[in-house]
Every structure is written in C-alpha cells, then in structure tokens.
Amino acid sequence: MFPLLTTITFLPLLGGIGLLFLPKNQVGLIRWAALGIAGVTLLFALGLLLGYSQSNVSATFAGTFLFTENLTWISSLGINYSLGVDGISVLLIVLTALLTPICILASFNIENKVKSYMAFMLLLECGIIGVFMATNLFLFYIFWELMLIPAYFLVGSWGGPRRVYAAFKFVLFTSVGSLIMLAGVIAIGYYHQLAAGGGYTLELSLLLNTKLDSGVQMWLFLAFAAAFAVKVPFVPFHSWLPDTYSEAPAPVTAMLAGAMSKTGAYGFLRFCLPLFPNAMQTLAPLFNTLAVIGILYCAVLALMQTDMKRLLGYSSISHLGVVMLGIFAFNVQGSEGAVLQMVNHGITTAALFLIAGFIEQRAGTRRISDFGGLAARVPVLATVLFIAVLSSLGLPGLNSFAGEFLAFLGTFRSSVVFGTLGTAVVVPAAWYLIRFFQGVMQGTRNPEAASTKRRNVLSDIGLREFLAISPLLLLIFYIGLQPWPLTAILEPSVISTLQNLGNAFVR
Amino acid sequence: MTNLSLWVLLLPLLGFILLGILGRSLARPIILGIAWGACGLAFACAALSFLSMLATTPDAARTVDQQVYTWVASGTFQLKFGLLYDQLSATLLMIITGVGLLIHIYSASYMEDDASFWRFFAYLNFFIFSMVLLVLADNFLFLLVGWGLVGLASFLLIGFWYQRKKALAAAQKALVINIIGDFGLMIAIFLIFVNFGSLNYQDVLSKVGTAPTGAVTAICLLLFVACAAKSAQLPLYMWLPDAMEGPTPVSALIHAATMVTAGVYLVARTNALFEAAPIALNTVAAIGGATALFAATIALFQLDIKRVLAYSTISQLGYMFLGEGAHNYGAGIFHLTTHAYFKALLFLGAGAVIHALGGEQDMRKMGGLRGKMPITFATFLIAALAISGIFPFAGFWSKDELLGSMLALAVATGNVWYYILWGVGLLTAGLTAFYMFRLVFGIFFGTYRGGTASAQQEDEEDETGGHHAGNVRYNDVHEVSPLMWAPLAVLAVLSLIGGFVGSLALFGAAKWHPLSGFLAPVFASVHASSVDPSLAIAWTSTGLSLGLGILGIFAAYSLYRRGFAYQENKSPLYQLVLNKYYVDEALTTLLINPVLAFARVASRFIEGDALDGGARGFALLFRGTSDGLRRLQTGYVRNYALAILLGAVLIVVYFAVRG
Secondary structure, eight states, X not given: OOOHHHHHHHHHHHHHHHHTTSOTTOHHHHHHHHHHHHHHHHHHHHHHHHHHHTSOOOTXXXXXXXXXXXXXXXXXGTEEXXXXXXXXXXXXXXXXXXXXXHHHHXXXXXXXXXXXXXXXXXXXXXXXXXXXXXXBHHHHHHHHHHHHHHHHHHHHHHSOTTHHHHHHHHHHHHHXXXXXXXXXXXXXXXXXXXXXXXXXXXXXXXXXXXXXXXXXXHHHHHHHHHXXXXXXXXXXXXXXXXXXXXXXXXXXXHHIIIIITHHHHHHIIIIIHHHSHHHHHHHHHHHHHHHHHHHHHHHHHHHTOOBHHHHHHHHHHHHHHHHHHHHTTOBHHHXXXXXXXXXXXXXXXXXXXXXXXXXXXXXXXXXXXXXOOGGGTOHHHHHHHHHHHHHHTTOTTSHHHHHHHHHHHHHHHHOHHHHHHHHTTHHHHHHHHHHHHHHHHSSOOOTTSHHHXXXXXXXXXXXXXXXXXXXXXXXXXXXXXXXXXHHHHHHHHHHHHHGGXXXXXXX | OOOOHHHHHHHHHHHHHHHHHHGGGSOHHXXXXXXXXXXXXXXXXXXXXXXXXXXXXXXXXXXXXXXXXEEEEETTEEEEEEEEESHHHHHHHHHHHHXXXXXXXXXXXXXXXXXXXXXXXXXXXXXXXXXXXXHHBSBHHHHHHHHHHHHHHHHHHHTXXXXXXXXXXXXXXXXXXXXXXXXXHHHHHHHHHHHHSOOBHHHHHHTGGGSOHHHHHHHHHHHHHHHHHHTTOTTSOTHHHHGGGSOHHHHHIIIIISGGGHHHHHHHHTHHHHHTOXXXXXXXXXXXXXXXXXXXXXXXXXXXXXXXXXXXXXXXXXXXXXXXXXXXXXXXXXXXXXXXXXHHHHHHHHHHHHHHTTSOOBGGGOOOTTTTOHHHHHHHHHHHHHHTTOTTSHHHHHHHHHHHHHHHHHHHHOOXXXXXXXXXXHHHHHHHHHHHHHHHHHHHSSOOOOSSTTTOOOOTTTTTSSSOOOOOOGGGOOOOOHHHHHHHHHHHHHHHHGGGGSOBGGGTBTTOOHHHHHHGGGGTTSOGGGTOOOXXXXXXXXXXXXXXXXHHHHHHHHHHTTOOOOOOOOOHHHHHHHTGGGHHHHHIIIIIHHHXXXXXXXXXXXXXXXXXXXXXXXXXXXXXXHHHHHHHOOOOHHHHHHHHHHHHHHHHHHHHHHO
C-alpha cells in the first residue's frame, strides 16, 4: 500500500532539504519551490481527508486508526515507527497542511535568508503533522521536540526587535514541560508492563488496552499535562505566548497560533483522556477552573493591549480555554466542539495574524493607537479584517460559533457553573475585538502617529495577500453555514476516545 | 397554501451579496434597482404567502415547518435548519418587508448625498435578511443566528458614518449590550436542550409540561434577558438612545419598527413556556411597565428630537411587554404592528425635518415649520395622535386592548401589583401624549429659531459625516421630495386605519377581532378567560387612558402652543431627568472603568512583573546554579583528584557508619 501518511509527513522535510541545494540568489525560485512543496503536501492531505471520509467508519469502532503504517524500530523498548489517523487527527492534519502554503505565500515579502526561512517553515510543518500522526509515544515525543527547533529559529532569527528574548523564553517554557512529559512517557511503558505483563511498549494501541491504577494515572497525567498545558497554554503557564506571538514574523505567528497551538489540546484529547480517564475526571475541576480563569482573564487583558499582535495573542489564549473546557466536559458535544473549535481557531486566528502582518508591513508599527480610519483607504483589507474579527468573536452563522456553541453546550451539560462562566466570555470578546477593529480601521487617523508619516505607503490588499487569505475566508463561511460534514467525520473517533471513561461519558 | 417564505429570506440575502461585492462600482440607479428589487420582491412573496394563508382552512394547515438542511449532528444533539411559517411569522414578515420597503424608498432620497450610498443599501438588505431569519427560524439556534445577525446589522448601521467618534462609541455600546442578551439566550438554549432534548420550537413547546417549573422559569428569565437587551428594556436599554447616531431611516426601521421588537416576538413565540412560569411572566410585565414609565419620563425633557423618539420607543416596547405579561400576547403583537406604523412615521417625519434643516436635530433650533412642510406636518400629527392613543387612530386600539387586559387581570386576581402596573400604563399614556405634542408644537408651531449664526453651536464632528448640522434659514426650508413624503403618506394612512384589525368589542361588535382571531392558534396555551375584559372594565380602562391622553395634549398645548422655548432649569429633579438619571455615568464609573483599570493593572503587574519576572527569576536561578557548578569544572587534574578522594572518603565513611 502507498505510504500516504509518511508521504504527507516527510514530503515537507525532504522538500525543505531540497531547497537548501538551490542557488542562494534565486530568491523567487526558492519561494515558489517552497510553495509548490507545501501545495503538493496539501493535495496529499486532501486526498487523505477524502479517503478517510469515504472509509465508512462505523460508530462502534474502538480506538482504531486508519491508514496505519508500522515499522519496528527498537523492539526491546517497544519503540516503533507507527503512524495512523482518525477523525480527530485527520482534520488537524488538513488544517496544518492548509495553513503552511498560506503562510508561505504570505511570507513572500521576507527578503532575509529566504532559503533557510522556507526550509524551517517546511520543517515546522513536518513536526506538527508528525505530532498529529504518531501513534507510538516515543515517535510522538520526537515530533513534539522536532517542532521546537524550526520554531526557535523562525522566531529568533526573523522576528522583531525582542526576538531573541522571545525565542529563548518560548524554548525554555516548552522544553521544561516536554522534559517532564518525557519522564512520563518512559514511565508509562514501565507501568503498563507491570500491569499487563508482556514486553515494554510505547505503542498507543497496546497501552490503551490496559487500565492503570488511579494513583499511577494521576502522576503520569500530571507529567503529560505539564507539556500540554504549556503548549495550550493554560494560565499561569502562558507568559511565553504574548512575547512569542508578537515578536515572530506574522506568517510564523499564524503557523504557531493556527497549527502548533493545537498540539497541546490534541495531546489532552488523544493521550490523556483515554490513557488516564480517572485522573482526568478527578482533576477536571482544577483544569476547568484554570480554563475559565484563562478564558475570562485573557479576554479582559486583551481589552487594554496596545499592540495588535499581543492583543491577538491574549485572544488566542482565551479561545483555547474554550477548547479545553470542551475536552474536560467528557461528552460528545464537548469533545466535538473542542476539535471543531481547534480547526476554527486555526482558520480564524491565522487570518487575523496574517492581516495584522499585512498592516504592520505597510505602516511599520503594530501599535493600535498609531492607526485609525484606515477603512477609507484600504476598504477591502478592512472588510477582510472585519470578517475575521466577526468570526473570532463568535458571530452566529460563522465558523467559530459552531465550535464554541458545541463546546459550551457540552460544558454546560457536564457543569452548569463552568458552562455559564465560560460562555460569558462572548461579552468581553466582542468588546475587545470591536475596540481593536474600530481602533485600527474606523474613526479618524491619529495625526501624531508614526504611520501617518508613511501614509502614501498604505495600499489596499494585494493579489498575493488576497490569494493567501481567501481560502480562510471561504472556510469561515462554509463551516459556519454547515459544520455537519466536520462533525460527521469526528463523531466515531470522538465516541471511541470517550469510551474509556466508562459510564461517565455522555452522548 | 403557497409558502414563499424561503424566497423572503433569500432575496434580501442575494441583494446584500450583489451589493456587497459589486456595489462600489455600480451606478446609483442600479444599486437602487437591486436593493429595492430584493426588498420589494421579498415583500411580494410575503404578501402572496400571507394572502394564501388567509385563504387556507383549517387553522392547522396554516403552520408549515419547512426543513432545509442538517446544520449539525453531534451525539444526541441534532439540529436541522428549517423555516416555521405560521400566523405569527406571516404577520411579522409583512411588517418587516413592508415597512422595510417603504424605508428603502425613503432612503434613496435621504441618503442621496452620501458617498457610501451603496454600502447603506447593502446593509439595509442585510438587515432585512437577518430579521427575516430571526422570525422564520423554526428552532432556538437559528433564532440565535438571526438574533446575532440583526445585532450586527444594527452595529453596522449605527456606525455607518464611521469617521464620527460618537457613532463608533454608540455602535460599540449597542453591540456589547446586545451580546449580553445573546449570552442570556445561549444559556437559555443550553437549558432548553438539557431539559427538552431538542431546540425545535414545536418539539419544545409541546413538551413544556415535562420539565420542572424551576427550569422553565430559569429558561424564561434567561430568554427575557435577551429580550431586554434587544428590545431595550430596563436595565439594558442604554444603547438605544445612543443608536440614534445612525442615519434616521435606520432609526425608523431597525431601532423603532422591527429589530427592537424582536424581544416582543420571542416572548410571543415561546408563550407556552412563559405561561408555565408565572414568576417569569410577572417579571416581563413588571419590567415592561417600569420601562414604559421610566423611559417616558426621560422623554419629557430631551432636546434632541430623535432622542425623544428613542425614549418613546423604549417606553412603547415596555407597553408591549406589559400586554404580554397580562397573558394577552395578541395585544402585544397588535401593538407591535401599530407601533411599527406610527413610530416609523414619526422617525421618518423627524428625518424629513432633519434633512430639510441640513442635519439639525436640536428642537431649540426648530419651530414654525408647519407652513413650510405641510405634508410632513400633517403626517407627523397623525402619528402623534396615534401614539397618544386618540380615537380612532391605530394606537388607540392596541394600547387600550393591552391596558384593558391588565385591568381585567388585576380585577380577576385581586393582586394589587397588577393594579399598579395598570396605573403605570395609564400614567405613561398621559406622559406619552405630553412629550409627543411637546415635539409637535416645538417643531411645527411658533417661530423658527434656527438659521442664525448665534443660535448655532457647531457640532465638533460634523465635518466628516454625511450631514452638516445645519444653519438653514427659514426661507430656504422646503418640503422634502416625493420619494420621501410618499412613504410618510402610506404610513399615515396605516396609522389612521391600522387599528381596525383589532377588536371592536368596545362598541358592541365583539365578533370583529380579525388579528387576534388570526393569531389565536399560536397562543393556544393561554386560557381564554384571562384575556377578554368585560365591557365595564374595558370602558373604564379606555376612558381613563383616553382622558389622560387628551389631558397630556392639552398640557403640551398650554405650555408650547406658541412654540418651544427652552429655559435653563436648575432644579435637581429636572437635571436628574434631563441627564437620564445619570445611568450611563454610573455604569461607566461602577462597571466599565473598573474592568479597564483591572486590565491595565494586570497587564502591568501580573503579566509583566509577576509572571514574566517569575519566569526570568526561574531562568536566573538556573543560570546561577549552573554558573556555580561550572566553576567546579576547572580543568585541573589535581582538583578532580581531590574530588575523587573526597568522594571515596565519604563513601567509606557512609558504609562504616551504617555498619
């Protein structure tokens, strides 16, 4: 059988390496080659989506992955090269494969060290997609760490003035979390062997068969959660995010916020929920509380941000809190809403960061107070931003509404208090997003601002920029009008993920 | 039955899409062709369906739930998008598309000078689409979609002149307050799903009895939070007066005739729930009555004519809720209908005056326009009589029906609170007549007070907007164009005869009640006895409210018949009312500013010092440790030899001590 998953994962990596052999001064060729590689990867990913949706997965299948590939690697340690997808990962893979060419296209204005930039972007794609495909914990860990390398260089070399500080902080936070997870990964094989006998294994499908003792579950869960909670991020482990997102070049931020940030939430759903169901349930009140605090606190903080990208960064934390509430609701609506919201947030937040980048590039500043009244000058860009803002604030009828509604409904079904408190975010969210939009696009231009001096540079959205952003806009409308096809893909996988919860799981 | 409701929904959407994408490059006649065509055809479809419904018997055949597609299916949560076309939605579609069409026509002339002509009509079509969706949805989720989209349309149109700071602030306020309502609606929807396992109206409303009363009460109260936000009731009314920053046709369509009545519609639609939750229904009545009186008092002293009308709208919406609170949902919808005619007319009349005076909205600079603008004057007078409840104008029939129901309820239950609410309704009727005729005399009687440089206080932001606060001389004032006064005339006719679809029971023709008879199947959950007042009660209520209305007009006449003269009044009570009870200021101080201050402080200290500093401290700790450890790696063999020796000694000592 054709190794479709390996192709999708490693095509970007091989392509990225291939780029390095191109002549350095052929900047145009490098850009188009990178775009081509990402585009072909996207085609394969769409083929995967098509194949998956036609595979007639029945609602009863339990923990099975499709399109699996298995190669024994280090058999004594149970380490295999095993890939597989289910409804949850397939959507996130397609999201990543879609965002990469978009972000590469949006990066065509980067002039500095284009070759390595593009290679790192493709390597980042490889790492993220690998995380979503790995079904062996060791392989998962490798991809998890692999993401960090290109992300570090992309932020640290092509970012804003405080890029080195931001990149360092990002790596410090995430690697502390990751190391704790590594301890958990090693230990889970041991405890599995202890409970189930047989050989030491890190193969997910085998680990799922054994129910671990509650006490063991607890500390293993905390070890895994350390890595995932930093990545999501949960408050108070979020302080790397506003710095990283604001200092990174906009297309990189779009990749980090759109695709990479989903790996944390994905980890909770893919590994923690089925492997440590008791610990998840015991600690749910704690995590729900942290999620609600993050949702509301970051929404309020976003009100007073003066930097566009920082504002969007806090907004991103707030939105991912909703995903976490959905996962910790332990029911079908909550989990489906959470994954749908991961996809939606990926689409919307990528669009927002890219637009912020377009504006920053024109005006040379990200300070909201430097703008005002731009709509008259750049009407199409203003409209595009407005659509993204509406999507982000959860306007009924657009994509985020569908995901948020399901996630909140699920949360409400499991806990009226957390459901109500989480839903309350719609009010501050609308407030800060509209302040942001009005501050940049409406009103009158701040005559004191630096951007005024460069007013002639301000032009409306260009063709390349529009092409980059338009697939996201189409999805914003499409998913909002009809989320049904996505939930249909998710449903069997979500049910099988939740089944380890036993009686506690609610349809 | 011919049911074209899907077209009523899709045509305005098509108009919006066409105008939104191509509008910028189209000529004005084509823009008008698309916008009027979309709204006009939608009206035609609505009217055809309505007539077809009238010809259909029996009543059961008049309700059609047309499933369109599956929106989402997630576990036990299944949701199909569908359109519920029944007597209630049919009635509202007629108002939305009918009044909408008149305002589309009027706006062509009103907005003719505006550079963003196309954008205005695109938004108008979008609004019609959203409002139709709100009314036609057959489930609570798509109600929420419509609910959110009309809020967006309102936001866009309030902030239409987006260079004006005031308009932006007003738009932001309207959006945020409306989202508070959406939040209430969302929680209500969650509760409905948890209790009934469905969001479809017909499923839910037929199963009301299966849920505990506490849950139904909670659902109804939360629904009413949404209603209060959308329909500007206490304590969520603050956005509506500010919404007057939008162009006047918008105020007429969205902020008077249609969108703000969505709350009244929702209570009527879910009457089965409210009937099962007496506490919630009493809350509706109490909030409605309190708002009616509260807003009417503010309207007494406002100087901006649009603001008077805005507070008047809030007050009239209170009436509608009062009627619904008295179990007479039909009367609520009836008042919604007549109010749509006369309040749209009042706003469009005010708009004609503002247009003729070059953007002036301050009553202190008007007066004596009767001779110059006879059509506007005549139609405005008809509307003022209608809202004041003077026989035989439309408002007389609808207002008296709901006040009569309230008195009947009070008599039947003997509950003193119902008497108080009825009294509040009567008092408000008197106040309404007074402030409305204060406006009539102030605008059209006496001598013209504008047009002199000294009388003009320059609006600091008028330069950028579509209109310039005027300095028009009396001789330059002209009646508005036929495109503008024709809608006024149509609405004036409706304000005159629109009430005759109500009940003529007062005059012994008890069998003549076409509207309430038509709507009755929708309100089947209501006990018939609680609605119909006896003739004695009806006449008591009607007589008193008519008397108070005439008294109000007389009071206005005696004060302002020679024109409005503004006098500074220092009395604290007057200042309190003039400044709208300082509610906005109080909210800003108590709620908004603390939140913003918290955000500012938290950004600085929690985010900056505590977390960032903490992380840096953590990093420094590591660096310090490793700096210390690094010093051990000296590279000298003698140091390492010493370390090995020390280690060996320690191990030996350890084992020796352990024995």
